[in-house]
Amino acid sequence: MAETRTRPERRTSEARRRWEGSGEPLLQIRGLAKHFPLQQGIVFKKTVGHVRAVDGVDLTVDRAETVGLVGESGCGKSTVSKLLVALERPTAGEILYKGEDVSQMRGSALKDYRREVQMIFQDPYSSLNPRMTAGDIVAEGWAVHPDVAPRKGRDKRIRDLLDRVGLNADYANRYPHQFSGGQRQRIGIARALAMSPELIVCDEPVSALDVSVQAQVMNLLEDLQTDLGLSYLFIAHDLSVVRHISHRVSVMYLGRIVETGTDADVYGHPSHPYTQALLSSVPVHEPALRGKGDRILLSGDVPSPANPPSGCRFRTRCWKAQDVCAEEDPQLRDRGQGHPSACHFAEDHQVVPTTDDLPG
Numbered sequence: 001m002a003e004t005r006t007r008p009e010r011r012t013s014e015a016r017r018r019w020e021g022s023g024e025p026l027l028q029i030r031g032l033a034k035h036f037p038l039q040q041g042i043v044f045k046k047t048v049g050h051v052r053a054v055d056g057v058d059l060t061v062d063r064a065e066t067v068g069l070v071g072e073s074g075c076g077k078s079t080v081s082k083l084l085v086a087l088e089r090p091t092a093g094e095i096l097y098k099g100e101d102v103s104q105m106r107g108s109a110l111k112d113y114r115r116e117v118q119m120i121f122q123d124p125y126s127s128l129n130p131r132m133t134a135g136d137i138v139a140e141g142w143a144v145h146p147d148v149a150p151r152k153g154r155d156k157r158i159r160d161l162l163d164r165v166g167l168n169a170d171y172a173n174r175y176p177h178q179f180s181g182g183q184r185q186r187i188g189i190a191r192a193l194a195m196s197p198e199l200i201v202c203d204e205p206v207s208a209l210d211v212s213v214q215a216q217v218m219n220l221l222e223d224l225q226t227d228l229g230l231s232y233l234f235i236a237h238d239l240s241v242v243r244h245i246s247h248r249v250s251v252m253y254l255g256r257i258v259e260t261g262t263d264a265d266v267y268g269h270p271s272h273p274y275t276q277a278l279l280s281s282v283p284v285h286e287p288a289l290r291g292k293g294d295r296i297l298l299s300g301d302v303p304s305p306a307n308p309p310s311g312c313r314f315r316t317r318c319w320k321a322q323d324v325c326a327e328e329d330p331q332l333r334d335r336g337q338g339h340p341s342a343c344h345f346a347e348d349h350q351v352v353p354t355t356d357d358l359p360g
């Protein structure tokens, strides 16, 4: 296999030195919030409220770990990813990377962070500059981080990177429109790898691809993790997409995490009504199990993040809601079901049957 990774020497801060011996996760997000102002008026703009896109998210990602972040459209997933790659600044909360608070990083520390934490985007069409060749796209970041790839030997490194993501190295001179959607996503992955990252935030990287190509890209990401020890925050709106790649999964609703646990916890023992509803909509591929799961149809629309419901944010669509749900905001904690869930009445309930449940 071609070697695609060189890690430049980095400065070591006091916080990072402490983190190195601590066994703490690579990334720790605590109470993260992003409220976008809602403005009215054309000449004199007046703030009339805030869109609470992300409203108190806690999340950790360890080295060589994949954490899935799942939720419906508009629940705040992309805002979390933009906060992570420092494209947006948080309204509240903190992001600790290797023990250092990202909001306090300046100069070379922020530059290091921006290199080590890369992003792969949902749309492989619009995320690549149509006027640049695949080789130039892969090499683009080296203009800002020249120490990642010594000038001498860059052509070889571009070829190695294209080869590593399963593209013909001779395609380096082709333009994005000359590739298929799956191949373009591979260029996006090569661009991220070119920075020798530690963590890749994958914001719905396979949602725009057809199912067979989705599987190929997911397999590539898994292989890269095994070979390079990468960590992923893998965002999707469909629980079935993150299932096979994630070690842990967090389910998001209206700016908050409502349930979190291992793959086995969340899929085998979902305890939040929203997770149960999401799981019930996942297609069952095993013919013998079809029709044996629960089908939960959610009524009502997702409320506006500018005016979320009081108490539990899911209560306007929840079939289990009681008076207390409108009054008390349920904390994300383990109420005896074995993993944290933000529901006053959290109860383990298997929604998707497994082959173990078949008779004989």
Ligand SMILES: Nc1ncnc2c1ncn2[C@@H]1O[C@H](COP(=O)(O)OP(=O)(O)OP(=O)(O)O)[C@@H](O)[C@H]1O
Pocket: 036, 037, 051, 052, 053, 071, 072, 073, 074, 075, 076, 077, 078, 079, 080, 237, 305
């Ligand atoms: N720059 C912005 N200004 C105002 N509101 C914003 C901004 N960016 C996002 N929002 C709002 O924040 C909420 C969350 O958006 P976000 O893009 O994070 O959702 P998402 O979960 O990624 O959705 P999707 O699955 O459709 O990609 C939405 O209501 C969106 O309209």
Ligand code: SF4
Pocket: 272, 273, 274, 312, 313, 314, 315, 316, 318, 319, 320, 321, 322, 325, 330, 342, 343, 344, 345, 346
């Ligand atoms: S706290 Fe109440 S409204 Fe919220 S999910 Fe649980 S039962 Fe439903």
Ligand SMILES: [Mg+2]
Pocket: 077, 078, 079
């Ligand atoms: Mg999004």
